[in-house]
Amino acid sequence: MKNTQGMVNAFFAFLLVVILGIFFFNAINQPLGNGLVLNKDNPDLSKRVSIHYILKNVHNAEDYLAQHKSSYFRNRDKVKSSNLEFGKTKNAESGSANEVTSIVVNYRGFDTLGEVTVLFISILGLGMLLHENKKKYWAKPSLIVRTGANFLFPFIVLFGVYVFVHGHLTPGGGFPGGTIIASAALLLILGLKDFKNKLTMTKIIESLAGLTFAGLGLVGLFTNGSFLTNFLPSGTMGLLVSSGITALIYIAVGIKVAAELSSGIMEMNGGGEE
Amino acid sequence: MKSNYAVLLIAIPLLVAFLQPLFSLINKRLTKWVTFLTIGFNFIYSLKLLNYVMANGAQIAIIGNWKPPFGINLYLSPFSMLFATIIYFVALIVLLVYLIDKPTEVDDRMSIATLLMVMASGAITLTGDIFNMFVFVEILSISTVILISFNNKGISFKGAFRYIVLASLGSSMLLLAIGFIYGSLGTLNLASIAYRFNLLNPVYASVIVFLFMAGIMVEAELFPFNAWVPEAYKGSKSYLNALLSGVVGTTGIYVLFRMFITIFGSGQNHIQVIGSVNFNAVIIVIGVLTTLIGEFSALSQKDIKKILAFSSMAQMGIIAVTIGVANMNSINAGIFHLINHAFSKSLLFIVAFPIINIVGSANIDKWEGLGRKNIFLAIAFAIGSFGLIGIPFFNGFWSKMMIVESVVSAGGWMYLVIGTILLSALVETFYFFRIIFKLFVDKKIESTYSVHIFIYLAILILSIIVIYIGIKPSFLATYIHKAAIDLVDKSHYISTVLGVIK
Amino acid sequence: MIVLIYLSAIVMIISALYAVYAKDLLVSVVALGINSLIVSVLFFLMHAPDVAITEAAIGAGLSTAIFVFAIKHTERKE
Amino acid sequence: MIQSTFFYTTAIILFLIGLYGVLTKRNVIKTIITLTIMETAVNLFLVTIGYVKNGTAPIFTSTISDVHKFVDPLPQALVLTSIVIGLGTTALMLSLAIRLYKKYKTLNYLEMDGEDEK
Structure with missing residues (x-):
């Protein structure tokens, strides 16, 4: 009796997992074109906020956003950035190399x-x-x-x-x-x-x-x-x-x-x- | 610049919490009063900020001098400040009652956990960053688990374990949703997400919303993630029950409101259909199921803690329905009902607390004759339940009326929903009146327990609030109206935070 | 390198399945530790050294240790 | 190098294995183990979001300073946070498991429920 119940449980759990799996894989493999999807393979970091963390130009980006308003979201990579060199650049925002x-x-x-x-x-x-x-x-x-x-x-x-x-x-x-x-x-x-x-x-x-x-x-x-x-x-x-x-x-x-x-x-x- | 100081609402409790172990080395009794004073500070400060944002409109507080969407920011608006204030108020009253009533029971660990729980709830209402919200949800669930398991009984460990399993399941889903959001939109800032959410692929968007909903439903006590409710309420201390429904539940529903209407919704039309799924219908179905399960489970219970637990579950369901209906009236009504529920339910729990001490049992059959022993408590209990059921001239009446009205105006198959709400009110009437009749049975109770004056004071304050809102509902109307406008006005949210206009 | 990644992914999934199905909890915990360790190798190969170090220290090291402690205080069989 | 779809697939399979375990297992410590598997899967998923083919680790050193090859550091920061949070949750769940075992002398939920009804 207990075993049967366990089997039924396992079956429903398996069903749920399979449905969720189809759901997720479907979402991940959505073709490009119809709206934004997960940025795969070679993610364009210039579409993400982390581009400014990498280039350490967040304060410039703030100014750019304040001036250009919504066009900022299309032109993140146009934000001015200075050259970063290990051991030379001073005051690069937080200043940490990592x-x-x-x-x-x-x-x-x-x-x-x-x-x-x-x-x-x-x-x-x-x-x-x-x-x-x-x-x-x-x-x-x-x-x-x-x-x-x-x-x-x-x-x-x-x-x-x-x-x-x-x-x-x-x-x-x-x-x-x-x-x-x-x-x-x-x-x-x-x-x-x-x-x-x-x-x-x-x-x-x-x-x-x-x-x-x-x-x-x-x-x-x-x-x-x-x-x-x-x-x-x-x-x-x-x-x-x-x-x-x-x-x-x-x-x-x-x-x-x-x-x-x-x-x-x-x-x-x-x-x-x- | 001034609004940046709002971060003190989070920073001061954190600082105090880190210091508490040192205080407890000096004096064990010090910690609980420090906790109380800190929450008191939060309440007063948030009241001040609430008035400020009511007069001057929404503000943001930036952290680390990085403006949004690059850094983390707090969003102070009528809606968020209103709920932060209510959360701090409820916590303050409940904590006062508990400290007065059971001074020996509160130890340093418990006061730290309470402080962090209240801090996290406030922070969730204020934060403007989705990952930051996730971190505070984790703090909230972990401190709640600690408080539930504090009672040292088998059932409380079971309730705590069930809660933490569901919560970590939920947090995995939440993190997955955050991953999907960041991977596609490239941001974690809520305003920025709101600005670009309708650019998403529809299937993709529905996955995000689904995962997010699953993640937050544990805190909001919504079906099917509310399996922890009966054991956790039964197993924990009475005072924690008040916090569970008044603070944790309120926070969960707050997040649903904010995310579904402001962030994921599409401006004036609110959420409607996201991707291929009609999430309005999904939320309404979830709310209706939660309400029905809650009310009918409450009907068969004898234990007052479980009755109140299931009833609070049911109310959360009703409020979830208003999120699903999503027109201006229903949002007004939902906010109003959430506030009413926080006050009435805290009142009921706080009253139940000395009653259990007097009668010596949480079983309602033993409550017969309490009205003769202590008429004040009996009347206060009646007031709280009238407020919850929605008897005319008590606070719940107006909010339930507004809910029904808004659902009627939505029309269509919503008539089924009205049936549910009316049925739930009927069932509630039945089980609450069963208790109230028992209270006024003519029977003598032997007890030497005397109720402290401060507990009377707390009960009196809450009863007056419940009645005052009932008699003069316009008292809160301006707050609620501004909160609802703030909630619905997506473009205002975006322009306040980012400076861009949608 | 590619073979290494495929292999580690396969070992990872097998160890996860083993952790779910093993009757002996200690075996299950060891499988979990192996899973964490391989994930940390993958993190390293995905150019996330910070995460790799943290996952190796916390996921594979300390987490496994506290699981073993907990099993010592309870029982080993499922 | 390898496609990121591969990592996504692995992460989701791992997540589903964990979810299946949470839904079917009735042992307290087993549940915790399966939840940990889910957390690991989510972490792998998050790191994959920042993965760039032929990239380098996002750390300036004396030899590497070509910022345009850096992988996305933000998901890594999130994962760092989530790993530590996962450790905290796991530790708390395990201590609850020990207490449950002390109370009921079993780790099985169903037997615990039976114990309560007696």
Whole structure:
């Protein structure tokens, strides 16, 4: 009886999935001509707003939009742009060499603030749900794991710090950097049998890092009249000390993510104490 | 420049939320009052902004000094500010009642989750960027899940799990819709999407709208994404129930209004047919189904929490119908009914809260004789339910009248819809009067529970609002009228944000 | 290169199916981790190194670890 | 290099596999796994939107500065956000799963419902 019901369920689910699949594939394979469709194969980036992020001429584009009104939408690529050269160009908007970073932290920094909040609230919920979780012991770590954990821990942390400090220059940034540090904490949990959770410490670090992010935003609001404005000089593109608050925010994000995820892993492991 | 400060409505609660763990290290009791004060600040500030935009028209607040459509912006208009204000007001009252009544129960984690939930709801109403909306929807659903599971019962974990599964299913769909939008229109800004939406291939547009609708229906408690409603309401604390219907549900419906009428709709004709699908009909069918399922499920329940949960589901269905009918009258009526529902339902939940404490049970059979024990609560309950049913001279009467009127003027097969609305009112009358008659049965209740004066005050404020809107519906008329105009006027939205005129 | 992409797409779909159908949850989680890892390789080949690093660290690494922790606290069978 | 239609197809097949799993599986952790598959699929879809044939990664280095070959960085930024959000949701769902298991001693929904009725 139960099996029949399962079969019927599976059948209807399969039917729904097939219908949705036809729906999606039909949408994706719509022929060109009848209105806009997904920009496939060689997407014309000059039809998208990101052309200005790439060329770093958003302020010019704002002026162009204000002057030419709706004709802007047809002539995005006519917006003036300056020549960008690694290690030479100064004050190229945010000044970060990694375009993804400049979008994540600068052009759309507000999303990142929300994203950090999502992580914050979910780790908070995890702590609430699991605070009386009993510690589960894993198989006794072998000598190699123990030694390896002790030996590798500082290097992994250092690598994580490197990743988020260089977030505005190289691939990486606050989120992967923080996660790498959290994986060092994971290594300690697996490698050290008598690992003690340090939740109060992570809480304080997390709070201060979050405060830095939101506080930098508010400083921008009160000095330059807009939340999360880059109020520091953005420097030469490609240098370590450049891109103003972008680098600072990414460092804060890295520290915050590291603290949050480490505490999340500790609480997942159990034995969390306040 | 001044309007840029509106971002404080989001930034201050976030800053406070990040600081709360530090406060809780200093003093555990500090956090809840900080939360309360922050929401109070939000309410006062949003009231101020509401008056400002009512007088001066819609404004935008830009973030990061990047003007739209390049950066993220907040859109402050009569419609968005009105709902932000109502959300903050409801949250403030509910939180006050809860803090007074159960001071020991509120811990630091709960106050952070409440703060972020209210912040996210406000931010969803204000934001002018679709991906930003997605991020805040995520914050809203995660903090709601935490609050539901706070009760530490099996059923609350089940409700929370069901909610989060549906919510992440919905958010995947929402993200897919955002992907489709960005891939074709090359923008994430709502005004820019609105400006270019009718250039889309029709099949393609219908896929986007379908995915978006599926994504937001979890919050709006609409069928078939409302499977979480009964367990989540039953499993969570009473006060959270008020927030679930007054804040989360209101936000979900707000997004449907804004997206379907301003952004995806085509100016004065509103949505009508997008692509190959008549989404008006789809929304009406969904609304009617939700209403019928909600009302008939409420009829068979004994538990007051479940009754109110199903009733709020049904009201959301009725409001969804007004989105589908989509003429000026129905939009007016829908906004009015959403406001009325937020007030009446919060009143009912807040009244149910001390009643449950007095009687010691959420089962309505045990409520007999409450009127003799505490006449004030019984009358307040009656006022709330009259407002919800739409008894003449209570707030729901006017909005339901307006809904029926607007549906009649739409004509055609809409007569079926009128039948549904009237039937739902009938069913509501039946189950609410069943409770009210029970309240005034002559029977003695033994109880030592005494209701705090502040709870009376909160109930009094909400009752007065319910009655005052009933007697003088013109009190809100200017606000609602401006909100409806703002909602319908697509070209105004576009020209305010982008500076181009469609 | 093209062969590599086709191959990884096939492995990805097989691992996803395996993650859905495996009776042992731990096997299912490992399949999920493989899926994430291959997706991160695809991201790298699609010139998205930032996303690739993040997906490898979060999707294949940390996410798998917390799944294993959760299974340790519950049960392994479906 | 390869056509982007191929990636779109892969992403949608992956999405549908995940959706099928969510609809049919009755195990709490299995549901979470299938939801994660769906999230991965959506991320692949989003990155594909920015994919340019013969492009380069959108990062200025001392050797690469031909901006016209860059792939679209915006979808990548969105995916970065969505991956982190996915991790947060997954962690919360898993902790709920642990609590559900502690309450009901099972991971199956149907058995949980049976438990409640008793």
